[in-house]
Amino acid sequence: MDFPIFHLDFIGNRALIAIIAVLHAVINHALAVGLMPVVAMLEIKGFNLLKTNPELAEKWDALAYRILFVAFLITTTIGAMTGVGIWFSASLVNPASIASLIRVFFGAWFVEWLVFVTEVVLILLYFLTWKKLKINIVQKFKHVKYGLFLSFFSWITMAIIVSILSFMMDTGNWNNDRTFLYGFLNPVYLPQLFFRTPLAMTMGGMIAMFLTLIYTRKDLDFRKVALRSISKWVLIWGPLAAAGAMLYYYMIPKSLVGNLPVAMGTLEFQNWYSQIVVIVIVAIGLVIAMANWSYFRPQSAPAWLAGVSILLIVGLMGHFERLREFIRKPYVIGEYMYSNGLRVEDYPLLQRDGVLKHANFVATKEVTDDNMLEAGRDVFILTCSRCHTTNGAVNPLKGKFTDMFGTKPWETAQLKGYIKNMHSARYFMPPFPGNDRELDALCAYIKELQTNPQPVSGAQDGLGFNKPKASRPVAIRQ
Amino acid sequence: MFLNILLQAQTIVQKDIPLPLPVPEWVLVLVLVLMFLVHILFINFMVGGSILTLVYQLLGLRKPDYDKLAYEVAQTITVNKSMAVVMGIAPLLAINTLYTTYFYTANALTGLMWILIIPLVTIAFLLLYAHKFMWHKLDNNKLLHISMLATSVAIFLFVPLIFLTNVNLMMFPDKWSVVEGFLSALVLPNVFPRYLHFLNACMAASGLLLVWYFGRKDFDFEGKFPTLSRYGVRKNLYTVTFYGSVVQFLVGPIVLITLPSQGLSWNVLLVIFTGASIAIVAMVWLWKEITGPAAQFGRHFTKIALTMGVVVLFMGSGRQLYRSNVIDPHRKLIAQKTAEYEKLVKEAQAEALKPKTTETAAAVHPGEAIFQMNCVACHQVNDKLVGPSMVEAAGIYKGNISGLIGWIKQPGKKREGPAMPTQAHLGDDKIKQVAEWILTLNK
Numbered sequence: 013m014d015f016p017i018f019h020l021d022f023i024g025n026r027a028l029i030a031i032i033a034v035l036h037a038v039i040n041h042a043l044a045v046g047l048m049p050v051v052a053m054l055e056i057k058g059f060n061l062l063k064t065n066p067e068l069a070e071k072w073d074a075l076a077y078r079i080l081f082v083a084f085l086i087t088t089t090i091g092a093m094t095g096v097g098i099w100f101s102a103s104l105v106n107p108a109s110i111a112s113l114i115r116v117f118f119g120a121w122f123v124e125w126l127v128f129v130t131e132v133v134l135i136l137l138y139f140l141t142w143k144k145l146k147i148n149i150v151q152k153f154k155h156v157k158y159g160l161f162l163s164f165f166s167w168i169t170m171a172i173i174v175s176i177l178s179f180m181m182d183t184g185n186w187n188n189d190r191t192f193l194y195g196f197l198n199p200v201y202l203p204q205l206f207f208r209t210p211l212a213m214t215m216g217g218m219i220a221m222f223l224t225l226i227y228t229r230k231d232l233d234f235r236k237v238a239l240r241s242i243s244k245w246v247l248i249w250g251p252l253a254a255a256g257a258m259l260y261y262y263m264i265p266k267s268l269v270g271n272l273p274v275a276m277g278t279l280e281f282q283n284w285y286s287q288i289v290v291i292v293i294v295a296i297g298l299v300i301a302m303a304n305w306s307y308f309r310p311q312s313a314p315a316w317l318a319g320v321s322i323l324l325i326v327g328l329m330g331h332f333e334r335l336r337e338f339i340r341k342p343y344v345i346g347e348y349m350y351s352n353g354l355r356v357e358d359y360p361l362l363q364r365d366g367v368l369k370h371a372n373f374v375a376t377k378e379v380t381d382d383n384m385l386e387a388g389r390d391v392f393i394l395t396c397s398r399c400h401t402t403n404g405a406v407n408p409l410k411g412k413f414t415d416m417f418g419t420k421p422w423e424t425a426q427l428k429g430y431i432k433n434m435h436s437a438r439y440f441m442p443p444f445p446g447n448d449r450e451l452d453a454l455c456a457y458i459k460e461l462q463t464n465p466q467p468v469s470g471a472q473d474g475l476g477f478n479k480p481k482a483s484r485p486v487a488i489r490q
Numbered sequence: 491m492f493l494n495i496l497l498q499a500q501t502i503v504q505k506d507i508p509l510p511l512p513v514p515e516w517v518l519v520l521v522l523v524l525m526f527l528v529h530i531l532f533i534n535f536m537v538g539g540s541i542l543t544l545v546y547q548l549l550g551l552r553k554p555d556y557d558k559l560a561y562e563v564a565q566t567i568t569v570n571k572s573m574a575v576v577m578g579i580a581p582l583l584a585i586n587t588l589y590t591t592y593f594y595t596a597n598a599l600t601g602l603m604w605i606l607i608i609p610l611v612t613i614a615f616l617l618l619y620a621h622k623f624m625w626h627k628l629d630n631n632k633l634l635h636i637s638m639l640a641t642s643v644a645i646f647l648f649v650p651l652i653f654l655t656n657v658n659l660m661m662f663p664d665k666w667s668v669v670e671g672f673l674s675a676l677v678l679p680n681v682f683p684r685y686l687h688f689l690n691a692c693m694a695a696s697g698l699l700l701v702w703y704f705g706r707k708d709f710d711f712e713g714k715f716p717t718l719s720r721y722g723v724r725k726n727l728y729t730v731t732f733y734g735s736v737v738q739f740l741v742g743p744i745v746l747i748t749l750p751s752q753g754l755s756w757n758v759l760l761v762i763f764t765g766a767s768i769a770i771v772a773m774v775w776l777w778k779e780i781t782g783p784a785a786q787f788g789r790h791f792t793k794i795a796l797t798m799g800v801v802v803l804f805m806g807s808g809r810q811l812y813r814s815n816v817i818d819p820h821r822k823l824i825a826q827k828t829a830e831y832e833k834l835v836k837e838a839q840a841e842a843l844k845p846k847t848t849e850t851a852a853a854v855h856p857g858e859a860i861f862q863m864n865c866v867a868c869h870q871v872n873d874k875l876v877g878p879s880m881v882e883a884a885g886i887y888k889g890n891i892s893g894l895i896g897w898i899k900q901p902g903k904k905r906e907g908p909a910m911p912t913q914a915h916l917g918d919d920k921i922k923q924v925a926e927w928i929l930t931l932n933k
Contacts (some may be wrong), residue, residue, distance in 0.1 A: 014504040014505045014591075014907075015504070015591070015594050015595055015598055016595055016599050016666070017598070018597075018598040018601040028605065032608065048789075076715040085616075085619055088571075088572050089612055089615040089616050089619065090612055090616075092572065092575050092576070093575070093608050093609075093611055093612040094608070094612075096575065096578070096579070096582075096608065097605075097608040099586075100584060100597070100604060100605055100607070100608060101605060103586065103593075103594055103597055104597055104598060104601050104604065104605060107590075107594035107597075107598070108507065110586075111507045111586065111587075111590045111594065112507050112509055114512075114513065114583065115507060115509040115510065115512050115587065116509070116512070116584055116585050117512075118512035118513065118583065118587055119512065121583055122580070122583065123873030125579045125583065126577075128576055128579065129576050129577070132572050132573065132576045134854065136568075136569055136572060140568070140569070184676055273733050281852055343711050357835055357839060358835055358841035359837075360835075360838040360839045360841065361834050361835045361837075361838035364838055364841075364842075365834075365838075370505075370831065372502050372503070372504040372505075373502065373504070373595075411624070415866075415907060416876040416908060417876065426875060429866055429867065429870075429875065430867045430875075430876070431866070432867075433864075433865075433866050433867035436863065436864045436865075436867060437864075437865075437868050437911060438867075438911060439865035439911070439915075452676070470598075470601065471598045471599055471601065472598065472599065472600065472602045472671055472672075473670060473671050474599075474669065474670030474671060474674075475599075475666070477500070477667040477668075
């Protein structure tokens with residue numbers, strides 16, 4: 013990838029995107045897409061009682077407002093900034109891929125942005141005019157409509173972004189059908205949407221349940237009615253989320269099985285997916301149990317259990333997002349670009365000439381006898397660092413090779429033999445893109461890591477073009 | 491370190507993404523310039539509004555009605571901050587697409603500070619919410635209350651430097667090999683003059699916004715702040731706008747003079763000076779408002795706002811013109827390099843497809859060939875590598891080819907070390923051949 017290589021050698025580059033993106037995904041599912049319809053529902057319940065039972069109407073309304081307040085605080089700060097953060101971090105970690113995707117999906121992201129603007133305006137209106145528009149029924153009705161529009165537009169943003177996510181996973185079609193429309197027509201799209209929508213609704217319902225359990229502690233009669241209503245919501249959407257998960261579980265391997273490199277992955281992932289199914293069943297089961305408890309015995313339902321269910325579902329979602337990202341490997345864009353930022357079509361040239369020759373942002377241009385370690389480090393940076401650290405906390409080369417080859421001094425033949433063939437042994441590894449000499453340098457560098465691991469700095473600390481060359485030790489004359 | 495910056499270093503020419511632009515370039519430029527101006531206007535309101543809230547709160551320590559006024563200004567920040575963030579996305583997308591190599595390069599070179607924008611701004615926003623929603627709870631602890639606001643203001647004063655550093659660095663490829671992180675890029679010309687220009691704009695824009703906000707007929711100024719004069723407060727805000735804009739007539743030339751000259755040309759100067767001239771008209775009206783009779787206060791407001799809007803359009807365009815002047819020659823080099831590289835890629839692909847003259851090896855068992863293609867990452871014939879040697883495996887599965895085939899398709903885990911991944915993708919035929927060959931090692 014012909015950009016300065018930003019690199020975090022402790023947590024690894026994937027963790028940067030993962031932390032930001034999972035936070036964002038959890039917030040937008042649980043507090044935006046999923047929670048806004050619940051708030052709207054609670055407000056409507058109040059609205060319908062305005063003439064017949066204004067006291068009860070006010071209780072529904074106050075609850076809806078308090079729940080919206082929590083959502084507003086979190087979505088307009090952490091939610092919004094992590095959304096921007098996904099752009100920032102993806103651009104830092106893998107500019108080649110995000111830049112390629114934006115050339116194809118510019119339209120999708122632009123439309124997404126227009127819908128975001130609508131969503132932001134609506135949530136500002138919905139929240140900030142809540143008190144003001146309570147003055148009469150006509151104004152209140154206008155306000156209720158804000159809530160409904162907000163719910164709709166939130167879901168639309170999900171529907172659009174899922175098209176891009178699905179496209180990235182749908183291997184092989186970048187080369188055939190690289191269009192905006194294909195984002196929606198590829199086989200992964202609908203299953204993913206049918207999974208995420210009820211999942212978001214369920215998460216929203218659980219958040220509302222948790223908050224209701226806290227906010228209605230002092231009003232047990234209202235607590236009963238409120239919990240009934242919210243539990244009903246969860247009891248409808250929860251099983252749909254479970255069904256969506258099963259559909260996704262079966263659809264994904266089938267649609268990817270046609271592509272041989274990934275077929276390996278689907279079989280290995282069959283094991284991972286089984287884990288996920290267990291977690292899904294436990295999490296959603298707990299949610300449904302919790303919803304039943306609040307429905308039938310609202311006085312005794314404990315807030316902490318709702319809290320635990322929420323955490324479980326959040327954990328599940330995080331695991332699912334990781335899986336979704338992982339199953340795409342070795343590609344970042346199926347069959348077009350590997351996770352290292354290099355295109356499949358670049359490989360014949362790079363494996364002949366070497367990656368260093370065509371890299372503009374590393375200090376070494378070619379491997380010589382004098383610069384094996386520096387060249388090896390630059391090869392590491394160019395070809396491995398998108399996913400690996402040298403000796404960091406996450407995915408360290410030193411740790412991986414120790415697992416494989418033990419603690420005895422590693423031999424070049426071992427390392428070389430492995431790296432040359434790793435893409436056959438482990439489907440998620442891309443083939444090594446450099447030439448033979450560069451592989452020698454890389455192996456020399458890896459051997460050095462075994463005895464003397466030093467963290468590698470990325471482009472954010474300078475490109476290193478100006479560093480004085482390491483001085484050779486002067487032979488001591490006797 | 492700082493001296494290095496001034497050295498003329500080698501200019502890097504990298505390859506671009508070899509995919510066509512999604513829309514014609516002029517569309518991207520239009521989106522970039524116009525949407526950026528909308529974004530920066532809301533940012534101006536947010537930053538200036540926060541500063542004014544702080545000032546009013548400090549004044550409010552003596553005169554409580556100012557504290558109440560501060561509360562009103564704080565309400566505007568809630569809206570302006572969210573609009574600022576969401577309106578930033580369009581220019582971000584546009585600049586990512588239009589100036590891919592430049593923007594991403596600058597991002598990477600200042601990467602740590604760049605990504606720190608996210609947590610910093612998040613913290614500023616959360617503190618602002620705490621500040622607003624706990625206003626009355628903290629009536630008796632103004633120190634804590636104002637500290638929260640001051641922290642957000644400090645963050646808002648720092649973060650623009652990160653943005654400015656980036657969009658400046660992206661224009662100067664000759665500096666890319668020289669900078670070492672954010673601090674060294676920060677001191678490149680002409681980040682600081684631009685920063686001063688930005689700060690003045692924040693105050694000028696916010697003053698004008700609040701003149702309107704407090705002037706609304708349905709805003710019960712007199713009821714909320716009995717000891718303050720609506721006219722007095724608005725006049726002060728007009729003065730902030732006036733002074734902030736007048737100072738721009740000093741800061742603006744400094745910006746121009748300190749701009750690296752590669753981008754300066756007559757078209758840039760013409761656009762900027764035209765904008766500045768139009769601004770003079772707005773200054774006259776502002777002066778009239780400030781010094782005119784109270785009864786006629788506000789009559790020039792719309793004209794001032796519209797005129798300044800036009801000025802901003804000119805300045806934004808001049809800025810883009812400067813940027814294209816700097817970058818366009820380099821973009822041609824990049825286009826050339828990209829085309830050359832794509833040619834090399836195709837040549838190498840063609841070469842790779844040619845059948846290679848293979849030495850006629852001794853007739854090799856097909857299973858061995860499959861082994862060499864697929865298994866040698868972890869297995870050797872005679873020695874342990876990651877997994878056991880093939881000789882050892884042959885011994886374990888002697889006379890049990892179906893067991894061996896089963897293992898290859900669905901390996902268990904019997905030893906320490908990473909588990910063997912399934913090789914089922916090879917297909918039954920190939921697996922059978924490999925298994926047959928392995929068992930021949932039992933001689």
